[in-house]
Amino acid sequence: MDRIIFIVCDGLADRPIKELQGKTPLEGAKKTNLDSLAQRGIVGLVHTIDRGVRPGSDVAHLALFGYNPKVYYTGRGIFEAIGIGMDLRPGDIALRGNFATIDKKHKIIDRRAGRIDNTEELVAALNKINKIEGIKCLFKKGTGHRVGVILRGSGLSAKVSDVDPHIVGRNVSLSKPLEKDKKSAFTATIINQLTQKTHEILSAHKFNTKRIKSNLKPANILLTRGASKAMHILSFKERYDLKALCIAGAGLYKGIARALGMDIIEVAGATGKPDSDISKKIQKAIQMLPKYDFIFIHIKGADSLAEDGDFLGKKKFIEKIDAALKPLTRLEDTLIVLTADHTTSSTLRLHTADPVPVLISGYDIHTDDVLSFTEHDAYKGRLGHLRGLDLMPTILDYLGRAPLYGA
Amino acid sequence: MDRIIFIVCDGLADRPIKELQGKTPLEGAKKTNLDSLAQRGIVGLVHTIDRGVRPGSDVAHLALFGYNPKVYYTGRGIFEAIGIGMDLRPGDIALRGNFATIDKKHKIIDRRAGRIDNTEELVAALNKINKIEGIKCLFKKGTGHRVGVILRGSGLSAKVSDVDPHIVGRNVSLSKPLEKDKKSAFTATIINQLTQKTHEILSAHKFNTKRIKSNLKPANILLTRGASKAMHILSFKERYDLKALCIAGAGLYKGIARALGMDIIEVAGATGKPDSDISKKIQKAIQMLPKYDFIFIHIKGADSLAEDGDFLGKKKFIEKIDAALKPLTRLEDTLIVLTADHTTSSTLRLHTADPVPVLISGYDIHTDDVLSFTEHDAYKGRLGHLRGLDLMPTILDYLGRAPLYGA
Known part of the structure; x- marks a missing residue:
């Protein structure tokens, strides 16, 4: 056994739901294949960061891949920028940008400029x-209203506050240094000049005059947030000697994968949404197995549905995942790892820190007595409670690839 | 209850093996006494270093004895030197030496000089x-082709590379400093001069001229490796106030025990090999109980058999261990602790990081519902998952000897 398929079902875990007779969507779902994988292996509960720490998807994935977010996470901007194909260099500052609509008094009317798209111009x-003052400013279109922003040059810091106040009706904020050093002060002035320039350029752009004529909200400013500094990260190949591939729909996950040096393959129908063609992703993974040691599949839908409070939709989506997993139950020489990056509570409609079930399944590994892959039963498994950072070492050990300490 | 018998069965744990109907050698073995000990106590799973860290026997034993290898482990050389009875002083550099055979061009013909023995001369x-340059060089015969080497004097470092290239057909390596300080550079020159001198002395020795005449490979050089620096280690007595005894066949374990200030007693028939007389070791331990608080018994065979892929031999050897343990099931006032230092997979033929079962058994401690001492069931025990470093504090607590924190 020398290959790994590593599946992260975003927000898979949930809390008991009254309308599901006290079951979670996972517990209520028909899931023969998930159960069969659990029966062929071991299960446990993962605290992706630590007990009681509510993880964002970005830090959770870093931890699951064995990269300590306390070392490698400097903000979401870098992974989003890499995800849309921007080339980051160590020292670059990456920001997430939104095309937004403000009024004459700089009050925010719409943080997404009417969910604008086709923003190439x-x-x-x-x-x-x-x-600006010797600092190179680079922009790249993301999906919808999103824009990747990179500041490149010497003397920059990521310790600056957001221009985007995150609340409609508020005025555009000034970026402020969050530390007392020169670099942070300098970076804040660059960002504030940049914001002013985007407002001037965009307000005057004919694309926006047309929108106003068509009674659409103009994209008359770029609001930035999440400044983060790019750093050198050892790739999966350098760190684990694993040739890795990512199959994901949503940009953030491709960005994280790219930052870790994984190859990325696009699968038609992998949308990063509940309508995503999961079967195609699984089939593509199996097809690519001979060429890769580690294949990461990201499945987004369950998280989005839970954030919308749609627990029935989430249950159905889990059944769709389960059906797609069938071919994996027959693989002989591949370790299957399946978990979530965090719990998403359909009732609270947000990420929670409740630990998530994990399964590690393969033909020559230990087994335990857990027959069903659920939030309820996972604590009874052989893996016990583990942190996200423990997962990769455990997997590498099963492959006989863990480094030897001592002699 | 105020005494402890602490048994480490080297490499006891394994992975499920197809030819044993998916059982491990331990699971497949007849082991009434191990089960009986488990029933009288509590079990759990030990990650001797940490999850996913594949431990060597040396660091694993340090951790099981409560000595953090990150602090106390500077390489295998010191424990081997101590194990063969060399007196180490803090600051000494210890190396493992092999009598080897090289040709005229310094190419290695045999790293063990035809598994030479009787090397006293x-x-x-x-x-x-x-x-050499004011540095004292001390040598002591180990088993077979092995020699303990100590460098003693001021200005020495252990940050030097091996002279032994570990591969037959290669040339003898030059020792190189691994750090940029003067001490490392100086130590490397001493080691290189030493290697040259051993070649001169040994090539000219009549013992070797005789060997050549008898068509045997001459031991014409001493290849050293694993430089490590001796440091001051608090003894078991100083650290835990436990008078400790070691009963072991193999040198490394005696070395670790001696480094921790344990007394060592030789038992006839304790060979450190699968033919070892385990019953005699157990009987000797029981006999010595009145004189010691802590008796460490090391049993090596299971590890060697698994490294040879001999899972049936390992199963038989475990049955031999089990039979020898019978007298321990009747002891009333002694805590019995039994575990492994690591898993040795008979299929991979190497140490793995899979956690190992542990039992703590005694008449007045808690119990749990685990009836069988196996890799499969250990995760269900009261101890849960613990690290090697957690074991000694747990044991000391059962003896009422754990230090009080707070008031």
């Missing part, structure tokens, strides 16, 4: 800014 | 070197 106009 | 010749 606007992004091209922003790229003409080129430099 | 050669070792005596080496001890005539006495000093």
Whole structure:
């Protein structure tokens, strides 16, 4: 056994729901294949960061991949920028940008400019800014209203506050240094000048005059947030000697995978949404197995449905995942690992820190007595409680690839 | 209850084996006494270093004895040197030496000089070197082709590379400093001069001229490796106020025990091999109980058999261990602790990081519902998952000897 398929079902775990007779969506779902994988292996509960720490998807994935977020996480911006194909260099500051609509008094009318899309022209106009006080400013279109922003040059810091106040009706904020050093102060002035320039350029752009004529909200400013500094990260190949592939729909996960040096393959129908074609992703993984040691599959839908409070939809989606997993129950020489990055409570409609079930399944590994892959039963498994950072070492051990300590 | 018998069965744990109907050698073995001990106590799973860290026997034993290897482990050389009875002083550099055979171009023909033994004369010749640049060089015969080497004097470092290239057909390596300080550079020059001197002395020795005449490979060089620095270690007595005894066949374990200030007693028939007389070791332990608080028994065979892929032999050997344990099931006032230092997979033929079962058994301690001492059932025990370093504090607590924190 020398290959791994590593599946993260985003927000898979949940809490007991009254309308499901006190079951979670996972517990209520028909899930023959998940149970069969659990029966062929061992299960446990993962605290992706630590007990009681509510994880974002970004830090949770870093931890599951064995990269301590306390070392490697400097903000979401870098992974989103990498995810949309921007080339980051160590020292770059990456920010998440939104095209937004403000009024004449700089009050925010719409943080997404009417969920604008087709913003190629606007992004091209922003790229003409080129430099501010010697700092290179780079922009790339993300999905919908999103824009990746990179600041490149010497003397930059990520310790600056957001321009985006995150609340409609508020005024655009000034970026402020969050530490007392020169670099943070300098970076904040760059960002504030940049924000002003985007407002000037975008307000005057004919694309927006057309929108106003069509009674659409103009994208007349770029609101940035989540400044983060790019650092050197050892790749999966350098760190684990594993040739890794990522199969994901949503940009963030591709970004994390790319930052860790995984190859990325696009699968038609992998949308990162509940309509995603999961079967195609699994089949593609099996097809690519001979070429890779580690295949990461990200499945997003359960998280989004729970954030919408749609626990019935989540249950159905889990059944769709289960059906797609069938071919994996017959693989002989591949370790199957399946878990979630965090719990998403359909009643609270947010990520919670409740530990998530994990299964490690393969033909020559230990077994335990757990027959069903659920939040309820996972604590009875052989793996016990583990932290996200413990997972990769455990997997590498099963492959006989863990490094020897001592002699 | 105020005494402890602490048994480490080296490499006891394993993985499920197809030919044993998916059982491990321990699960497949007839083991009434192990089960009886488990029933009278509590069990759990020990990660001797940490989850997913594949331990060598040396670091694993340090951790099981409560000595953090990250603090106390500087390489295997010191424990081997102590194990063969060399007196180490803090600051000494210890190395493992092999009598080996090289050709005229310094290419290695045999790293063990035809598994030479009876090397007393050669070792005596080496001890005539006495000093190199003021550094005292001490040699002592180990088993077979092995020699303990100590460098003593000021300005030494253990940060030097091996002279032994570990591969037959390669040339003898030059020792190189692994750090940029003067001490490492100085130590490397001493080791290189020493290697040259051993080659000169041994090549000219009549013992070797005789060997060549008899068509045997001459021991014409001493290859050293594993430089490690002796440090001050608090003894078992100083640290735990326990008078400790070691009963072991193999040298390394005696070395670790001696480094921790344990007394060592030799038992006839304790060979450190699968033919070892385990019953005699157990009987000797019981006989010595009135004189000691803590008796460490090391049983090596299971590890060696698994490293040879002999899972049936390992199963039989476990049955032999079990039979020898019978007298321990009747002891009333002694805590019995039994575990392994690591898993040795008979299929992979190497140490793995899979956690190992542990039992703590005695007449007035808690119990749990685990009836059988196996890899499969241990996770269901009261102890849950613990690290090697957690074991000694747990044991000391059962003896009412754990230090009080707070008031």
